Amino acid sequence: MIAWINLAVLVFASLFFLYFYVLSVSPAAFEKVIGPNAYRRCGHFRVVAILFEALTVISYVIYYFYPLPAPLPQTFPWSWWLSGLVAIMIGVPAIYLMVVGMRDAGEEAIRPKAEHTMYAGIYEKIRHPQSAGEVFLWLVLGFLLNSPFLVLFSFIYFPIFLVMCLAEEQDLILRFGDPYVQYMRTTGAFLPKRT
Numbered sequence: 259m260i261a262w263i264n265l266a267v268l269v270f271a272s273l274f275f276l277y278f279y280v281l282s283v284s285p286a287a288f289e290k291v292i293g294p295n296a297y298r299r300c301g302h303f304r305v306v307a308i309l310f311e312a313l314t315v316i317s318y319v320i321y322y323f324y325p326l327p328a329p330l331p332q333t334f335p336w337s338w339w340l341s342g343l344v345a346i347m348i349g350v351p352a353i354y355l356m357v358v359g360m361r362d363a364g365e366e367a368i369r370p371k372a373e374h375t376m377y378a379g380i381y382e383k384i385r386h387p388q389s390a391g392e393v394f395l396w397l398v399l400g401f402l403l404n405s406p407f408l409v410l411f412s413f414i415y416f417p418i419f420l421v422m423c424l425a426e427e428q429d430l431i432l433r434f435g436d437p438y439v440q441y442m443r444t445t446g447a448f449l450p451k452r453t
Contacts, residue, residue: 260320260324261321261324261325261326261327262326264317264320264321264324265317265321265326267313267317268314268317268318268321268411271310271311271313271314271317272310272314272414272415272418274306274307274310275307275310275311275314275418276418276421276422278303278304278306278307278310279303279304279307279422280421280422280425281300281303281307282300282301282303282304282306282307282370283300283370283422283425283426283429284300284425284428284429285297285299285300285370285372285429285433286429286430286432286433287428287429287432288300289372290432294372297369297370297371297372300370301368301369301370304368304369304370305368315399318396318399318400318403318408319403321403321405321407321408322403322405322408325405325407326407328407330406330407330410331406332405333404333405333406334404334405334406338404341401341402341404342401342402344401345397345398345399345401345402348394348397348398348401349394349395349398351391351394352390352391352392352393352394352395352398353391353395354391355380355387355388355390355391356387356388356390356391356392356395357391358379358380358387359380359381359386359387359388359390359391360388361379362377362378362379362380362381362387363377363381363388367388381445382445383445383446383450384445384446384447384448384449384450385423385427385441385442385445385446385447385448386423386426386447386448389419389422389423389448390448390449392419393415393416393419396411396412396415397409397412399412400412423447427442
């Protein structure tokens with residue numbers, strides 16, 4: 259029973275994470291409707307999204323203790339150390355991208371502000387370094403928990419993060435206009451463009 263409740267929490271928390279994150283990256287659109295309070299409200303949405311993301315992490319850990327009676331094995335057929343090594347190989351570059359992206363985005367990473375300018379640093383190479391790194395951390399968590407189910411479930415976050423990035427870009431076009439459209443043409447979304 260706990261396993262099924264946890265699965266429901268995991269699915270719904272993932273969907274609410276997507277929903278509130280999409281709201282949080284839409285300050286320019288909200289500003290047209292509710293005025294300058296839009297940026298503060300989007301900051302609140304970002305906090306709610308982060309809370310749902312934290313709930314999904316908790317559900318991953320609970321799954322380790324209460325796995326579903328699924329046709330998949332509860333653990334990989336190899337030692338945990340091999341899963342840990344895979345997690346490190348995926349996690350180190352993923353964390354690097356996410357942390358550098360957060361650093362270069364500055365306060366905008368948590369709280370959108372109307373006066374914020376377009377990014378520099380790693381954003382000169384790729385448009386979504388935070389998402390490109392963070393999406394792989396779900397796989398890292400699945401491997402650290404040595405769970406085939408969680409590794410497979412982690413692939414749900416690839417379309418979730420894609421939708422979040424597309425929503426964010428629509429708002430950035432509203433916010434910055436043609437300079438952002440040009441930036442999209444010359445800068446890869448998740449990988450640097452070949453010049």
